[in-house]
Each structure stands twice: as structure tokens, then as C-alpha cells.
Amino acid sequence: MTNNIFLQAVEFIWQEADMLDHGELDAWLDLWDESGLYIIPIKSDLCSEEYINHLNYAYDNATMRQLRVSILQNGESISTHPPAKTVRTIGSFRLLEKDEQSVKIRCAQHLREYRKDALKLYSSHIEYQLILDDGQFRILQKVVKLVNSDNALMGIGYIL
Numbered sequence: 001m002t003n004n005i006f007l008q009a010v011e012f013i014w015q016e017a018d019m020l021d022h023g024e025l026d027a028w029l030d031l032w033d034e035s036g037l038y039i040i041p042i043k044s045d046l047c048s049e050e051y052i053n054h055l056n057y058a059y060d061n062a063t064m065r066q067l068r069v070s071i072l073q074n075g076e077s078i079s080t081h082p083p084a085k086t087v088r089t090i091g092s093f094r095l096l097e098k099d100e101q102s103v104k105i106r107c108a109q110h111l112r113e114y115r116k117d118a119l120k121l122y123s124s125h126i127e128y129q130l131i132l133d134d135g136q137f138r139i140l141q142k143v144v145k146l147v148n149s150d151n152a153l154m155g156i157g158y159i160l
Helices: 002-021 025-029 048-053 062-074
Strands: 032-041 056-060 085-098 102-115 118-133 136-146
Touching: 002 025, 002 085, 002 102, 002 118, 002 136, 025 062, 032 048, 032 062, 048 056, 048 136, 056 062
Parallel strands: 032 136
Antiparallel strands: 032 056, 085 102, 102 118, 118 136
16 A cells, blocks of 8 residues: 555656646646645745744745736746746655555655746755545645755746
């Protein structure tokens, strides 16, 4: 059971990365549990209960995720125009916790962004908390811990 749920979760995470790289943002929204949180902390050494009490680059509930996607799709922000082209490479998966209905997985991500004739690299550790809903995974929490989160970041106009 451990290998099966772990491999299914890894495949789900790869699918999410592919959706983001190809601009399938409405499909990406459908991956989330209604109560899910998308978090990009500035301080990467916090535990998940502490994010709410600290400044974050993102701390998005369902409403904020929808707003973020709407801004990206409509080009309503200078940081989203022109849109970035991205390629994610995800690996080093580790199963942290599991039960019959949920898994917690940590992985590494290298995200390449090409925008305005510049190529940038963002490296991070990502922690996913996934739950099974009618046999399908849903994201309950995604925490993107950028390795350089405490440095100045140039306008990230896409979803990490």
C-alpha cells in the first residue's frame, strides 16, 4: 500500500507541475481541496502551524488562489506581462507521513523562468499534504520553501 499511494502521489505532483508549465490554471484550481492552503513563506525554517503568524509571499486560501489565477489569465498586473514561460523539474521525493486517506511528501523543485529575454532559476523544497477524495488526490496544503526566500525576489508573476 505504501508504494502504491506514494507512486500515485508522485504522479499527481508531476501532473500538477505540467499543468502549471502549460498554463492550465483552471485545471490546476480543480486539484485543490476547498480548504487547501498554498503557502510561500519568507522564513523557510518555520513549521506549518507558524506560517499564519508570519509574513509570507503567499498564503492563499481558495478565494486567493482563484484571484491569483484570474490575474495571471487577464494580465491585470505588470508582473504578469509578458507572461513567463516556465519549466519545472521535480525530484528527490520523500514520503513523510501517510495513512489511508492522506500523504505528506517533500520534494525538490528547480523552476526555470524565461521572461523579458532573461532566464532565471528558482530552487525550492516543496511539502505537499494530499488527501484522497473519492479515489482522487486533492491538495490540502502546498508549501514552497524557496532556498533564497530571505533575499530580494524579482516579481514572480506565476505560480510556484
